[in-house]
Amino acid sequence: MTYVSFSKDKPLDFVAIGRLCIDLNANEINRPMEETMTFTKYVGGSPANITIGMSRLGQKTAFIGKIANDQMGRFIADYLQRNGIGAENVVIDRSGAVTGLAFTEIKSPTDCSILMYRDNVADLKLTAGEVSEDLIAQAKMFLISGTALAKSPSREAVFQALHYAKKHGAIIVFDLDYRPYTWTSEEETAVYYNLAAEKCDIILGTREEFDMMEAFEHNPDHNDDVTAARWFDYSAKIVVIKHGKEGSIAYTDDGASHKAKSFPAKVVKTFGAGDSYASGFLYGIMQGWTLEKSMEFGSASASIVISSHSCSDAMPTINQVLDYIESCNSGKII
Numbered sequence: 492m493t494y495v496s497f498s499k500d501k502p503l504d505f506v507a508i509g510r511l512c513i514d515l516n517a518n519e520i521n522r523p524m525e526e527t528m529t530f531t532k533y534v535g536g537s538p539a540n541i542t543i544g545m546s547r548l549g550q551k552t553a554f555i556g557k558i559a560n561d562q563m564g565r566f567i568a569d570y571l572q573r574n575g576i577g578a579e580n581v582v583i584d585r586s587g588a589v590t591g592l593a594f595t596e597i598k599s600p601t602d603c604s605i606l607m608y609r610d611n612v613a614d615l616k617l618t619a620g621e622v623s624e625d626l627i628a629q630a631k632m633f634l635i636s637g638t639a640l641a642k643s644p645s646r647e648a649v650f651q652a653l654h655y656a657k658k659h660g661a662i663i664v665f666d667l668d669y670r671p672y673t674w675t676s677e678e679e680t681a682v683y684y685n686l687a688a689e690k691c692d693i694i695l696g697t698r699e700e701f702d703m704m705e706a707f708e709h710n711p712d713h714n715d716d717v718t719a720a721r722w723f724d725y726s727a728k729i730v731v732i733k734h735g736k737e738g739s740i741a742y743t744d745d746g747a748s749h750k751a752k753s754f755p756a757k758v759v760k761t762f763g764a765g766d767s768y769a770s771g772f773l774y775g776i777m778q779g780w781t782l783e784k785s786m787e788f789g790s791a792s793a794s795i796v797i798s799s800h801s802c803s804d805a806m807p808t809i810n811q812v813l814d815y816i817e818s819c820n821s822g823k824i825i
C-alpha cells in the first residue's frame with residue numbers, strides 16, 4: 492500500500508531532529524515523587540526515543556541535535572553509537588548549556604507525570620547553520636518534534652531543516668509532542684505548530700495536541716474528521732490522532748480512515764506510548780503496509796513500552812512486537 496512514496500536509493504531510512512535528554516524514572520513506583528529516593532537513568536527526549544525505536548526495528552537512522560559538553564552529553568552520545576544511530580550531526584554545546592532532565596513520577600499505572608528541568612538546555616541551542624543539509628538529503632523519512640519549535644535558535648534550525656527536507660524529497664513527519672512547560676503561551680505554540688504542520692506529509696498527535704493547534708480554528712466538538720480534513724488542504728498524506736487507551740484513528744488524503752484499538756498492557760507507566768506508537772507505525776508505513784497493519788504494529792509497540800520501566804531501552808524489536816501481537820490474538824496476553 493503506498494500512501495507516501497520514498498526515494499528507494501537514499502542510504503538512510505530515518506533521520507530526526509530535536510531533543511536528546513535524560514529520563515530519570517522513579518524506582519520506587521506507586522508513590523509521589525516526594526517519597527522517591529532513587530531513579531534509573533535512560534536516554535530520553537521524544538524524537539530521540541522514536542529514532543531509537545526505528546533503529547531497534549532495523550532501520551538505518553541518524554539524529555540531528557545538540558548535547559551538553561558534560562558527562563550526560565557523553566552518556567547520550569555513547570548510547571547513540573551503541574544503538575547504531577548516526578551522530579555526525581549531533582553538535583556539542585560550548586556555551587555551558589545543560590542536558591534536559593525528565594523526572595518521572597509513577598503514582599499508579601494510570602497516574603504518571605513528568606517533572607521536566609528545561610532551563611538553559613543544550614537541545615534548544617541548535618542553530619540553523621549547524622543543521623546538515625547533506626545528512627537530510629540522504630533521508631527517506633525526516634521527523635520533527637514540536638518541542639524543538641519552542642525557542643530560538645532551535646526553532647529556526649527546525650524550519651531550515653524542513654526546507655532541506657522539502658528540497659530533497661524526504662517524507663516529512665511531524666510528531667506534535669506538545670510539552671506546555673517549554674512554551675510561553677498556547678497561542679505562540681499554535682502559530683508555530685501550524686506553520687510547521689503545513690509542510691509535513693504525516694502528522695501524529697493526540698486529540699489534546701490538535702485541540703491546542705486549533706486555537707484559531709472552529710472545531711468546537713473536537714471532531715477528528717474536521718481536524719484531519721484541514722491538513723489535507725496542505726501537504727498532509729496521513730493524519731493520525733491518538734486517543735490513549737481508547738486507541739487511535741488515521742486518515743489518508745484519499746478520504747480513507749481506519750480506527751485501531753489499543754492492545755492489552757500490564758501498565759507500569761503511561762508515558763512512552765506515543766513515541767513507541769510512532770516508531771512502530773512509521774516502520775509499517777515505510778514497509779508499504781496498510782494503515783491497519785501499521786497502526787496494529789504501533790499500538791502493540793506502545794503496549795510493550797508502557798509495560799516497561801523505561802522508554803528508550805524498552806523500544807522493541809520486530810520479533811518482540813510480532814510475538815506480542817500473536818500472544819494477544821491467541822489470548823496468552825489479555
Ligand SMILES: Nc1ncnc2c1ncn2[C@@H]1O[C@H](COP(=O)(O)OP(=O)(O)OP(=O)(O)O)[C@@H](O)[C@H]1O
Nearest residue numbers: 733734735736738739753762763764765768790793
Ligand atoms: N493504557 C494503555 N493501554 C494500552 N495501550 C495504550 C495505553 N495508552 C496508550 N496506548 C497506546 O499508545 C497509543 C498512543 O498513546 P497516547 O494517545 O497516550 O499518546 P501520547 O499522549 O503521545 O503518549 P505519551 O504518553 O507517550 O506522550 C494509543 O493510541 C494506544 O495505542
Ligand SMILES: O=C(O)C[C@@H](O)[C@H](O)C(=O)CO
Nearest residue numbers: 514535536537593762763802
Ligand atoms: O520527551 C521528553 O523529553 C520526555 C521523554 O524522554 C519521556 O521518555 C517521555 O515522556 C516519553 O514520551
